[in-house]
Amino acid sequence: MTALERLDHTHSGYRSGGARSPGFLSRLRERRAQRDYEASVIAFANALRGEFREACSGLGICHYVQVAAGITIRTPRIGEVRPGPPLRFTVELLPGQEPADFTSKQNGPRLAHTLGGHGLRVEPLAGRWVRLVVLGHDPLADGFGLPALTVASGAEAVILGRTEDGITLGHAVTDPAHLGVQGQNGSGKSAFCYGLLSQLAAAPDVLVAGSDITGLLLGRAWDDTAHRPHQVVGTADIAAHAVLLEDLVAEMDRRLATIPARRDKIEPSMGTPTVLVVLEEFPGLLRAADGLPKPKRGEGVPVGDRIRSAVLRLLSEGRKAAFRVLMLAQRFEATAVGGGYARDQFALRLSFRVPADSLEMLHGTDARRFGQEHANADPGIAYLSGLGRDCERLRVPYLGDYAEYCDRLATHGRPAHR
Ligand SMILES: Nc1ncnc2c1ncn2[C@@H]1O[C@H](COP(=O)(O)OP(=O)(O)OP(=O)(O)O)[C@@H](O)[C@H]1O
Ligand SMILES: [Mg+2]
Incomplete structure (x- = not known):
């Protein structure tokens, strides 16, 4: 849309009914939908944090810290959550942890199943941050056909x-x-x-x-x-x-x-x-x-x-x-x-x-x-x-x-x- 068209668009919005125009109502609905969506993402992220914390402590991907009141459990912190699909979230490793701790044969499938997926992929980001991707199904379950390709040289x-x-x-x-x-x-x-x-x-x-x-x-x-x-x-x-x-x-x-x-x-x-x-x-x-x-x-x-x-x-x-x-x-x-x-x-x-x-x-x-x-x-x-x-x-x-x-x-x- 050019600047002129945009101007026209806004202008026609005013002309066709002021504050109660369909344009105004639809913007109102749009904003409410956006707010509802954001609230649902926040609720989802909070629920995910809870489940992830429980899963990590259940699987021993955590630190046990001795405090005056007894033992408290520290689990890796979740940063940004993207509901996807595929569901992705960033995690800050605790000192001494490795990205592979989440995807090991022992932990990977259990953690993925707790989070409602089939498997996990871990992508190292900067510093101690990694991104966990929850794979919905086995990515290799679907076959793939080989097109009639040939190489022109053995170096290809x-x-x-x-x-x-x-x-x-x-x-x-x-x-x-x-x-x-x-x-x-x-x-x-x-x-x-x-x-x-x-x-x-x-x-x-x-x-x-x-x-x-x-x-x-x-x-x-x-x-x-x-x-x-x-x-x-x-x-x-x-x-x-x-x-x-x-x-x-x-x-x-x-x-x-x-x-x-x-x-x-x-x-x-x-x-x-x-x-x-x-x-x-x-x-x-x-x-x-x-x-x-x-x-x-x-x-x-x-x-x-x-x-x-x-x-x-x-x-x-x-x-x-x-x-x-x-x-x-x-x-x-x-x-x-x-x-x-x-x-x-x-x-x-x-x-x-x-x-x-x-x-x-x-x-x-x-x-x-x-x-x-x-x-x-x-x-x-x-x-x-x-x-x-x-x-x-x-x-x-x-x-x-x-x-x-x-x-x-x-x-x-x-x-x-x-
Ligand atoms: N990549 C594939 N995707 C889907 N189906 C496959 C694939 N590869 C093989 N198959 C199926 O499995 C069958 C057996 O494959 P293949 O003959 O290559 O086995 P093989 O390992 O050579 O066995 P053998 O030791 O008996 O020679 C094929 O006829 C085909 O139906
Ligand atoms: Mg064979």
């Missing part, structure tokens, strides 16, 4: 998932990290990788190679793409998996030998792409290889050992040569994935639904508190740690059914002749 981030604070996490395949993914049957490991690989399939400087005994993640879906010749699938010829992995090691060695002067790593390009070595259901591959008849003494190395040592070399030396490993397993037990040393090489670790001990095994003792709840997680919900991030819960994007994966690869997959 692909979508890994969305965290509880609504942040979308990305990861570039050129980042120096091998990726380990564990999860029970049907927890969403493969579906996550459908999303990941479909985003990478078009990049001219990325090659999706690897071994897949199930033949679903790699294999037929990649026919007619430049990636397919570097993939071995199925269980009919387990030795072929060893041959492929040894070829990849040979290529890695060739690259390591030709690192340009004054450089300590290969820069990926169309000629020397970042090779993503996918190892779908790797423990299954090792089991199948170890089940083969052993060669006689002096007549070669058992296939299982060949696979183990090739993968170990890719894991320990591959980063400099633009090789990245993406390993999937139901459980990242050291013996199942080629040893504890191999397991330690995964800088980025993702756990879909797993029993509590498996979660702790891959993410360390920090993850212990999430174990019980994560043991029943829905497909697509995972914990991620690594690359400077604490263990955090996220939902991975879902591309749709398997046919959609095939369609996206057929449409976007880098063709064989490029």
